[in-house]
Amino acid sequence: MTDEKAVTIRDFAARKGGEKLVMVTAYDALFARIVDESGVDAILVGDSLGNVVAGLDSTLGVTLDQMIYHATMVRRGCRRALLVIDLPFMTYQVSAEDAMRNAGRVMQETAAQAVKLEGGSPSRAETVRRVVEMGVPVMGHLGFTPQSIHALGGARVQGRDEAGERRLLDEAKRLEDAGAFSIVLELMPAAVARRVTESVRIPTIGIGAGPGCDGQVLVLPDLLGLNAGFAPKFLKRYAELGDAARAAIRGFADETRSGRYPDEAHSF
Ligand code: KIV
Numbered sequence: 001m002t003d004e005k006a007v008t009i010r011d012f013a014a015r016k017g018g019e020k021l022v023m024v025t026a027y028d029a030l031f032a033r034i035v036d037e038s039g040v041d042a043i044l045v046g047d048s049l050g051n052v053v054a055g056l057d058s059t060l061g062v063t064l065d066q067m068i069y070h071a072t073m074v075r076r077g078c079r080r081a082l083l084v085i086d087l088p089f090m091t092y093q094v095s096a097e098d099a100m101r102n103a104g105r106v107m108q109e110t111a112a113q114a115v116k117l118e119g120g121s122p123s124r125a126e127t128v129r130r131v132v133e134m135g136v137p138v139m140g141h142l143g144f145t146p147q148s149i150h151a152l153g154g155a156r157v158q159g160r161d162e163a164g165e166r167r168l169l170d171e172a173k174r175l176e177d178a179g180a181f182s183i184v185l186e187l188m189p190a191a192v193a194r195r196v197t198e199s200v201r202i203p204t205i206g207i208g209a210g211p212g213c214d215g216q217v218l219v220l221p222d223l224l225g226l227n228a229g230f231a232p233k234f235l236k237r238y239a240e241l242g243d244a245a246r247a248a249i250r251g252f253a254d255e256t257r258s259g260r261y262p263d264e265a266h267s268f
Contacts, residue, residue: 007041007082009114009137009181015041016203021182021215023084023205024223027053027070031220032077042082044116044217045071047089048146052221059146062088064102071110083112084139089147092117096130103136113137116184118145120171125178132179140175142168142196143209144187155232157208159192168196176200184217185209187234208234 015021023042026032027049035043049070050062064087071085085106092099103115114137117128128138143158152158159168168188175183182203185193190210197204197213206213218235221227225240255261 006080009082011041012082012182012203016201016214018214020213021203021205023215023217025049025217025219026074026077027220029073029077032074034077035220036078036081040081041215042084042217043074043078045074045083045085045110045112046116046219047086048219052219052227058149060089060149064088064091064105068106068109071106071112075111082114083110084114084116085110085112087115087117092127092131093147096127099127099131100134103131103138104134107136114139114181116141118142118147120168120175122174125171125174128175128178128180138178138180139205140172140180140183141186142171142175142183143185143193146186155187157187157189159188165192165195168192169199172196172200172204176202185213208232 012021021042022040023044024035024040025044025046025048026035027045032043045067047059047062047067049066050056050059053070054062056062067085067088071083075083087099087102087106091102099117106112106115115131116139117124118141120140120142128140131138144152144155146155149155159165172183180202182205183200184205184207185196187208190212193204193206193209194212203214205215205217207217222230222235223238225237226242226245228242252261
């Protein structure tokens with residue numbers, strides 16, 4: 001259920017070059033509520049849930065049913081932010097018809113407002129065009145695209161040379177022409193992301209792409225410091241909730257073992 005002032009893709013368009021857009025991932029109702037109440041513009045149910053929730057090495061093992069399950073939970077906690085759902089690997093790569101059917105399922109079963117998919121080749125842009133044409137807003141995703149991690153040889157910065165930058169500029173233009181309402185730019189030099197951002201009329205949302213984008217996205221457990229082993233250069237932790245959680249659980253264990261919990265105040 002969304003409220004009256006829920007963010008729409010028109011709000012995204014209006015923020016191009018203006019106040020920066022903020023997007024944060026969420027994977028369940030509990031955290032979606034916290035994220036939504038914090039006033040972000042968009043919540044992304046990212047297929048990063050494969051890494052950060054399911055403990056997989058990559059996003060490749062995430063299925064559409066899993067995305068829909070998590071997205072329905074997030075929907076219950078998200079009232080105001082624009083809700084964007086990742087289409088996972090193998091749900092749009094084989095054919096535009098697959099993409100349309102699977103994007104339709106996501107919209108119908110999760111009540112999200114948009115889907116996100118990776119890549120900007122001519123055939124991918126055609127897929128985006130077909131999905132947009134059926135009335136489903138699409139957010140693109142360029143640069144390091146995690147579903148192609150093996151083809152890219154790992155989580156590497158993209159667009160470092162002239163040809164790489166040219167490719168990113170072409171892909172962004174194609175996605176814009178295909179009707180995407182926004183594009184995530186992941187892992188690329190700040191100067192390249194700035195030029196890509198300046199080259200399109202739709203807002204870009206950066207992650208590891210410097211300050212020149214129209215907005216920023218971070219993965220929630222990363223920004224909260226819940227994912228201790230993950231420390232790429234671009235990541236800023238805004239809390240150390242992993243430490244706080246460990247301390248709280250140790251406190252409970254100590255007091256239980258020593259008989260201090262439950263005391264009279266916590267007993268009937
Ligand atoms: O899956 C995800 O969380 C993402 C963000 C990193 C943009 O795609």
